[in-house]
Amino acid sequence: MTRTLGAHGPVVSPVGLGCMGISQSFGPSPARPEMVAFLREAVDHGITFFDTAEVYGPFENEDIVGEALAPVRSDVVLATKFGFAFDADGRQSGVTSRPDDIRAAVDGSLRRLRTDVIDLLYQHRVDPDVPIEDVAGTVKELVEAGKVKHFGLSEAGAGTIRRAHAVHPVTALQSEYSLFWREPEESVLDTVEELGIGFVPFSPLGRGLLTGRLTRESTFGAGDIRATLPRFAPDALARNLDLADLVTAVAQRKGATPGQVALAWLLARKPWIVPIPGTRRIERVDENLAAARLELTAEDLAELDAASESVQVVGDRYPEAMQRMIDR
Ligand SMILES: NC(=O)c1ccc[n+]([C@@H]2O[C@H](COP(=O)([O-])OP(=O)(O)OC[C@H]3O[C@@H](n4cnc5c(N)ncnc54)[C@H](OP(=O)(O)O)[C@@H]3O)[C@@H](O)[C@H]2O)c1
Secondary structure (H helix, E strand, O other): OOEEOOOOOOEEOOOOEEOHHHOOOEOOOOOHHHHHHHHHHHHHOOOOEEEOOOOOOOOHHHHHHHHHHHHHHHHOEEEEEEOEEEOOOOOEEEEOOOHHHHHHHHHHHHHHHOOOOEEEEEEOOOOOOOOHHHHHHHHHHHHHOOOEEEEEEEOOOHHHHHHHHHHOOEEEEEEEOEOOEOOHHHHOHHHHHHHOOEEEEEOOOHHHHHHOOOOOOOOOOOOEHHHHOHHHOHHHHHHHHHHHHHHHHHHHHHOOOHHHHHHHHHHHHOOOEOOOOEOOOHHHHHHHHHHHHOOOOHHHHHHHHHHHHHOOOOOOOOOHHHHOOOOO
């Protein structure tokens, strides 16, 4: 069971693995050797599509992924991202897609990933100061140099996607998409379908909200990005969990978990959609992969659509400064 990303893209497991959480964003990170072993086990369990980024860590996440997957490099598809700037202390400071910065980022990613080619290289956020044609042209040169196989964009709007695609084919768009956040249906899905571009939903479990594991009493501690996200503020969470409750009702009827239903709903929408749920536990990798075998009937899908339409999601998905980086 595999899926192809875009018209000529890589063939990958129907569910990938988002690696961000192995070193940041969800509270204290597990020990590095544990995560190296976990990533290798994920390959043994059927994951062939791994998602990381230069900015995760920064830098450390790619290094862990690189160490873990070096022994099985030819069996997996590695996706990473450039596009953030860093200050002298290595802390993220705004965006940059200046051609020189892209080239330097790619050399760093190749080194940390312990590989001579990146299978899928995304621009992480659109840089308003650099025309997207210059970005696509730089990636095209990197493809010609053999350092990159496929070009992707993340959170880019339809106009940007078209302009980039005219310079060098875009293989995949990675943007947030789930029952919790359906905006891509209005903004970009028609465009990527028309252009033969694959779609990689990030945060496909709504950063945990759709798994049924969060409660109205859940709190988020230091190092957990959800402590900073308006949708997870106590009042917003209490309302937003109404959606999780509706997904859980469908899951119970299907003998599945809510997370599996959330992933199966995405997979049912288009054959070129490949979600990348993030987890640090092998049993959850198995659970998430098994979503690809969960068949949702037309009635199930209609019920889920109605559920997501009936719950008005409360709170922005990012704090204001991060929200401004979204290109629409
Ligand atoms: N392009 C971008 O701008 C962007 C932005 C955000 C994320 N991403 C990518 O997308 C990936 C996934 O997004 P995400 O991590 O933000 O959100 P997500 O995949 O929607 O949710 C991750 C959360 O769900 C939990 N979880 C995962 N599987 C579970 C299961 N079967 N049962 C119960 N809980 C489960 C994880 O906890 P445990 O780890 O404890 O299992 C974690 O708390 C990231 O790793 C990253 O690669 C990209």
